[in-house]
Amino acid sequence: MTSLKSKSEQPKLTVVRGNRYQQMEDSELVLLCQKKDQAAFQALMTRHQRNVHAMLYKMAPDWNDTADLAQEAFIRIWKGIDKLQNPRAFKSWMGQIVTNLFYDELRKRPRQTVIMSLDAPMGGDEEGESPTRDLADPAAGPDELYDRKDTRKTVEAAIATLPRQFRTAIILREVNDLPYDEIAAITQTDIGTVKSRISRARTKVQNILRPQFRAEKSA
Numbered sequence: 001m002t003s004l005k006s007k008s009e010q011p012k013l014t015v016v017r018g019n020r021y022q023q024m025e026d027s028e029l030v031l032l033c034q035k036k037d038q039a040a041f042q043a044l045m046t047r048h049q050r051n052v053h054a055m056l057y058k059m060a061p062d063w064n065d066t067a068d069l070a071q072e073a074f075i076r077i078w079k080g081i082d083k084l085q086n087p088r089a090f091k092s093w094m095g096q097i098v099t100n101l102f103y104d105e106l107r108k109r110p111r112q113t114v115i116m117s118l119d120a121p122m123g124g125d126e127e128g129e130s131p132t133r134d135l136a137d138p139a140a141g142p143d144e145l146y147d148r149k150d151t152r153k154t155v156e157a158a159i160a161t162l163p164r165q166f167r168t169a170i171i172l173r174e175v176n177d178l179p180y181d182e183i184a185a186i187t188q189t190d191i192g193t194v195k196s197r198i199s200r201a202r203t204k205v206q207n208i209l210r211p212q213f214r215a216e217k218s219a
Helices: 018-023 026-033 038-059 066-083 087-107 142-147 149-160 164-175 180-187 191-218
Strands: none
Touching (some): 018 038, 026 038, 026 087, 038 066, 038 087, 149 191, 164 180
C-alpha cells in the first residue's frame, strides 16, 4: 500500500491503540481518518483492499495494471475522506471513488475494449431479470454455462457492444450493486434515465445471447 508518511503529523491517540483498530466499525475509523490518523486509514484499507481490487478486476479483467490503479484509489480515498459527510456510507462512497477512477482511466484508453467480468453471475431486480437468466438451458446451471469458454466469450462480446453510457449503468448496477440514486449521481443523470439505460442494456444483451442458447438447447 502506498505510504502516507508525507502527510501532516498525526494527533496522538489516547484511547485507541495497536490492534484495537481492527475491532472498530468502519464509521469509527473514518472519523479518525478525517483527523488524519494514518494508522486508522491503514486499518480501514487493509479491511477493504480486497474489495477495491475485486471491483477493478470485474470492471476491467483484461487490464494488467489494476494493482497500480488500486494504489491510486487508496490515495484518492485518503485525500477525499475528510469530505465524506456520512461515515456510515463509507463503503458506497469508496465504490464511487473506485468507479470514477476506472472511468477516468478509461477515457485515457479510447481504443481498449472494457468487458465486465463474469466471475459472479449478474443479478436481476425490479427492472427485470439478468441478461442470461431466462436464456440458459434448463439442464445446465448458470455457473456451468459461464464456465464454458465459448459462452463466456459471447456474453463478454455482447456487453462490449453496448454504448458506453449503457455499459456504465449496467456495470454499476450488476457488478458494484449500487442503488439507482447513487448510479444517477455518478453518471450525472436522473434515476429515470439510469433505469432506462439498464433496461435497454439487458434487452440488447438478451437479444444477442438468445440465438446461441437456443442452438445449444437444440443440439
